[in-house]
Amino acid sequence: MTKCQVPAALIHQIEQELDEDEKEMIFFLCRDLVPDLSYADIRELLRALNEKGKLSFFGLSELLYRVKRFDLLRRTLGTEKAAVESDLARYHRTVSDYRVLMVEINEELDKKEVGSLIFLLGDYMSRMKMAKNKSFLAVISDLEKLNLVAPNQLDLIEDCLQNIHRIDLKKRIQKYKREALSARSSQPVYLNALQASLPNLSLTDPPNSSVIQNMNKQRSLNGQHAIQTEPVHISVQESGATSPQVYDDRYRMQSQPLGICLIIDCIGNDTDKLEETFKALSFEVHCYRYLSVEAMNQTFHQIARLQKHRDCDSFICILVSRGSPQSIFCTDQTYPGYPLDRVKNFFTGDSCPELLGKPKLFFIQSYIVPANQQEPTSLLEVDGNEQKITANTRRLWNCSIPPVADIFWSQCKVDVSVLERSPSSSSCYLRCLTELLCNPHKRKLPLLDIHIELNSRVYDWNRTSDPQQQYSILLQHTLRKKLFLFPS
Known part of the structure; x- marks a missing residue:
């Protein structure tokens, strides 16, 4: 077992502070990292990531930032929103842009709109999966399992947003798709949660992260000093750095005619x-x-x-x-x-x-x-x-x-x-x-x-x-x- 990077007491403290919606968002953001974890228990999720060496203080700060718990960033991790944003802009981001986008859309939709989406998706999902009280993220997770939604396969969601007159959210997806096509991304290549084994993917510390260095120097929790981790030098293959062609795992289909x-x-x-x-x-x-x-x-x-x-x-x-x-x-x-x-x-x-x-x-x-x-x-x-x-x-x-x-x-x-x-x-x-x-x-x-x-x-x-x-x-x-x- 890999030596843990984050003290269990810190994981427990964060878990106690989060509400159910925030826990669901974190679980969705990390779904690719532990695809074999079948239930949304955040403490179990973070524990599993920690024991596998896939969690770090930077990873925790990114997750709290994504769910907008800036108070916990300051109280539990000793950092600020601006510092995390700076690190995310400079270093390797561990949460995929696709999952961040889905979380942002989830926060923009009210219950009535999610109910309308579930109704529109009735032709694609079984009655068991069409519970009216489901969240948007739960619906996306079900669609992923059916291979109807993926980072490069969002047309179905676009159509549904069009039908409920959320053109603003549809435009966000279109912007994401344009940026994905033009970006020369160095973030990890996405794998569907059902397929991901992820032996090399982890919520690791970015090299020379000032936030992590400060936390490692200053933090002492329950008598234990946080473990200082060495900078990790990741190969191109491990980091997911890609050539200008974003989807290198798919055949080019751009000619006219095809x-x-x-x-x-x-x-x-x-x-x-x-x-x-x-x-x-x-x-x-x-x-x-x-x-x-x-x-x-x-x-x-x-x-x-x-x-x-x-x-x-x-x-x-x-x-x-x-x-x-x-x-x-x-x-x-x-x-x-x-x-x-x-x-x-x-x-x-x-x-x-x-x-x-x-x-x-x-x-x-x-x-x-x-x-x-x-x-x-x-x-x-x-x-x-x-x-x-x-x-x-x-x-x-x-x-x-x-x-x-x-x-x-x-x-x-x-x-x-x-x-x-x-x-x-x-x-x-x-x-x-x-x-x-x-x-x-x-x-x-x-x-x-x-x-x-x-x-x-x-x-x-x-x-x-x-x-x-x-x-x-x-x-x-x-x-x-x-x-x-x-x-x-």
Whole structure:
């Protein structure tokens, strides 16, 4: 156990002075530091931080400053509001700007306004979580658990503030977002409280802090001198110092268009809705219906050679066809069809260098033809992808990104009898995908979270379906970062 920095008597004294609202605010501010602490007991929170070596006198002064207990700053820590503000401006701040902003908004809202927010959020939260007496901070904590709110994901809160006519608070969020995009921040990189392990993050003393030095020199509490801590020299990785790109854990999605979206639909039931959806998401959509294997092969060659990939941040390919689990039959209806692995290989980093390091997404709806119904004739041999797609492209020889990285592969399989029973019906899988991406809030989730909900909706549909008509989804990916399908 790490040696404690703050005497227990001081923690006890502060805990006794705080009211319930102030305790809730402090717990919210520190929620990322001890994500495994499930109840809002401030004494237990501070004790846990202290025992793990994640608490200091500077950390305490920052927390009291954030909840505006300037009297406690003076009486218990021997410092003033102005001194803390000076240190916060000069040194590493341990409480994220996002959590400070949420606490400030919490203080600006009255009970009636919070009740209106809870009502507006009814479509996103269960009845159990919609208690009318909840505070704004409790609501935000629930939304964080559902991955609906995060430091870089505040549109839902903005919309709700707009609806209750708190445009002033909406503007504060917009200001925060602008500053986050332009800042070259050295504060810790935020992790969702459910994900944070935080081995290096602590409420540590800033180097050479005059406030801490004075407190350590002057303070003697219950016969114990406060422990003098040495300045901590933190590496760039530990401190969370970032490059000019603020969100280094997410793919860049800023090009116009965001990317090429290739749709090949050999069934014909889903093209229109897919085209509408991905155009709305700022993709340049290329649609093809009822292709033969040879025509499909030519299409892949043509799309992979497009120079526009150089200026785009992503690529999407959607295939809808009868086939086997490993291939698609197109309109030829002959075995073995067009291998799905060959489709993927057209767009890997070595075959299409302009897409190296960029996310490449594949959504495949396969209507599986049973083996005893597949025609035994083999197809005319088509050129594979032996020749790399290098015409008019520049290979990044020194790039360390593996060619097979950044691929998202989602394949849904269902028996071909689904088409025989209802020839004009759309795919449940593709219908749910477009519904999620058309929802203004759902589509702003990370792609993996969207796919989890897609799984849930499809399997809910399966519960009421005949076993032979049920869909199964396979997801494989080599994504290295979070992916959001909107400009960011």
